[in-house]
Ligand code: SF4
């Protein structure tokens with residue numbers, strides 16, 4: 495065993511596990527920093543292949559509660575495996591109930607079809623006890639790929655929860671050390687934290703551009719400036735350049751007249767942007783996504799002082815997900831985001847059969863209407879394009895109401 499930050503690195507790689515991995519050449523290194531994101535999936539694929547060939551393990555993750563910092567500190571590459579494809583759902587329904595959230599089915603469908611190269615190359619999956627559907631799907635996924643499950647305390651506000659969550663993170667750290675024959679030191683964790691904080695900071699600054707009365711980009715364009723693998727050096731460089739360009743970019747003509755939308759609810763995994771696209775193609779502008787593919791995971795950094803595992807545990811337990819009870823953080827977050835992004839309405843996206851977000855939507859509606867004084871629209875849908883016209887009609891009616899006001 496060796497210090498993963500240090501000099502005696504084991505196995506295939508004489509590597510620095512602290513984010514200093516050698517990087518393959520990505521097709522982004524053109525002068526156009528947006529190009530990296532136009533080819534994001536293939537760039538991530540090239541990166542993952544190169545890292546794996548160099549002896550760096552690939553670790554698949556499926557939720558924002560998984561601290562990427564710990565995986566990176568083990569010298570591994572965390573890759574998001576959340577499925578956003580409608581095309582994989584039929585394969586999943588051969589063994590999963592059809593009345594299940596499309597995100598779960600799509601993720602599992604990739605496994606059935608063996609069509610997600612990132613899953614196929616994963617040495618380990620790290621998942622957690624969030625919603626019931628995911629938990630039970632993970633048991634099936636674990637039959638084909640080794641998996642470590644984090645037990646997530648679901649009363650985030652309770653005093654003992656943080657200590658229990660930290661214990662789970664210690665178990666994850668030890669599992670990674672054993673599986674990959676590395677030693678995760680505090681220094682490794684701090685380096686990974688600094689890298690992740692840098693990425694979060696860049697993404698926060700990009701998101702903040704949408705606070706402007708006339709932002710220089712659309713919500714869809716902002717969503718596309720996101721990677722399924724964090725902290726790829728080329729990606730961070732591209733993000734820096736994109737930010738510099740966008741800060742000086744003139745807004746598209748008339749963008750300030752479009753109804754401003756705050757999108758809350760479930761994540762919109764890569765490929766599952768249907769509702770976001772409808773919201774913008776119907777004339778609106780999604781100025782903020784308060785969800786796991788938007789600002790939710792980047793609102794808070796990991797503190798770099800003190801014990802690194804304490805700091806990581808604290809940041810991740812704060813994530814205001816509907817699997818928590820009560821999920822008070824979501825109300826606080828909405829309050830703050832509405833003040834910053836000044837939306838004209840709130841749209842609450844709920845994937846079909848997502849019980850936690852579905853049930854929580856009644857309180858979110860009341861909060862939006864009575865406390866934030868904003869029109870609220872709940873959209874419950876799946877990954878199928880078949881209901882897009884019906885959704886568009888409801889969205890247009892919402893925009894008419896806003897214009898009428
Ligand atoms: S919404 Fe909740 S369960 Fe889903 S990815 Fe985010 S934190 Fe995880």
Ligand code: SF4
Nearest residue numbers: 595597625760845848
């Ligand atoms: S959207 Fe809801 S049901 Fe689907 S994985 Fe996330 S929390 Fe679970």
